[in-house]
Amino acid sequence: MDNIIEILEEEFSEAFEVKDRKALKRTISLLIENVMEREYANRQFTEMKSDIKILAETMKEGFRQIDKRFEAVDKRFEQIDKRFEQVDKRFEEMYHNMDKRFEAVDKRFEQIDKRFEQVDKRFEDLNKRIGFMSWFIPTIVTVLLTFVMAAMKFL
Numbered sequence: 001m002d003n004i005i006e007i008l009e010e011e012f013s014e015a016f017e018v019k020d021r022k023a024l025k026r027t028i029s030l031l032i033e034n035v036m037e038r039e040y041a042n043r044q045f046t047e048m049k050s051d052i053k054i055l056a057e058t059m060k061e062g063f064r065q066i067d068k069r070f071e072a073v074d075k076r077f078e079q080i081d082k083r084f085e086q087v088d089k090r091f092e093e094m095y096h097n098m099d100k101r102f103e104a105v106d107k108r109f110e111q112i113d114k115r116f117e118q119v120d121k122r123f124e125d126l127n128k129r130i131g132f133m134s135w136f137i138p139t140i141v142t143v144l145l146t147f148v149m150a151a152m153k154f155l
Contacts (some may be wrong), residue, residue: 005032 008028018024 005029008032 005028008031009024012018012024012028013021
């Protein structure tokens with residue numbers, strides 16, 4: 001850097017009429033500092049720009065990975081939905097089969113009820129016969145005894 005300052009001093013002093021060497025030296029120093037600051041700022045800007053590009057690419061890749069994960073989660077949820085649909089179908093089939101079984105049991109109970117009604121009718125008929133017999137036999141015996149006693153009195 002000192003070499004550059006010396007070279008510029010010599011070139012400016014040869015190119016222009018210099019009245020104050022110290023002022024020339026300060027001007028060249030300010031000029032060099034300004035150029036160096038710009039160069040440093042440009043370097044910093046370039047580094048930041050490349051860092052920002054790397055950060056942007058990293059973020060894009062991160063978002064791609066997140067999208068892939070979401071797609072995988074979506075697929076899992078779809079598989080879970082399919083499983084639930086299968087379970088629902090199984091439950092519907094079981095419910096349908098149970099309905100059929102209950103209908104069969106209902107039919108059996110209806111048949112048993114009919115049998116009990118038939119047995120009940122038989123018992124009612126038997127009860128009527130026994131009632132009739134319990135009325136008829138004592139009445140016949142009484143009538144027969146009355147005739148026998150009346151016949152014995154006449155004889």
